[in-house]
Amino acid sequence: MTTTEKQESKFHMLLQQQVRSEFNASQQYIALAVWFDSHDLPRLAAHFYRQAIEERNHGMMIVQFLMDNDIPVSIPSTDEVRNEFDEARELVALALAQEREVTAEIENLAKTARAEDDYIGEQFMQWFLKEQVEEVAQMSTLLNVVDRAGGNLFEVENFLAREQVGDEGNDPSAPPAAGGAL
Template identity: 65%
Template structure:
């Protein structure tokens, strides 16, 4: 007989469950952007967004791991609608920036719920995600600025990403553990 963990659910844990969906959906949206760039023969932009997709997947599974670690039942949701049709590079990067801003707002709501419920462990856990969103919004804002300054020269954007990724590592030792291991 299978057992399931059933701690009483607070608002914070309900929001965590919803955020798992949001993170998986963000991952799928980034895959769609990466595929669009790949299809347009823009390998650096494609690589960048494939990596973003994996990062969002890891975020979802870090939330899953935390819920399991705190003895809460987890449901793995389907993802929502993903946009696939675009007319230009700016449109894709702008969508990514807006998506990151939306995730930041969701994470702030999670932090507030944890604080309001005096869930100090939950509040501490979510701090990493707040820091991460500052970085993600900054990176997407920079990329959008580069797209605008390139004035349609897609190779300038590709060169920028190639130059910026040289020697870069995304290994953050402070990231919470990820269910199944970080990819």
């Protein structure tokens, strides 16, 4: 496959769009973290600040993959994020919906790579598929905890202080991120 063919592949076009999606997710997580921070909920804030960095890293992994495969990269702008919420449950429900949407995008990327016989692209997407299972599971757990807390967010804070929810550190199987993972 020549560089020109790579540029025209649907898979590579979708990867470019996924960079935007990952950066949008990062920005939205920053907005959620700031909301929790401004409501004196430091554990929830820290959780979403970490999520923002993780999503940024995912975008930069895709950027590195594109560069490694001689595919020109265009860094996209991000969409507007939601900043106004009435209660904590809305934020976590939004995060879960966002992760489910990203999962559908990642599944589509994997299917497209397979359909185009792009075995390198298909292999690259395997890590992201595994990662999305973790992302959806952690947000589902967090939403269940918020619901069970019955409005007492200090119980959610205690849960986050006590339990490991989400990223458990460096994953040696993760693709490299352009500029290095934060």
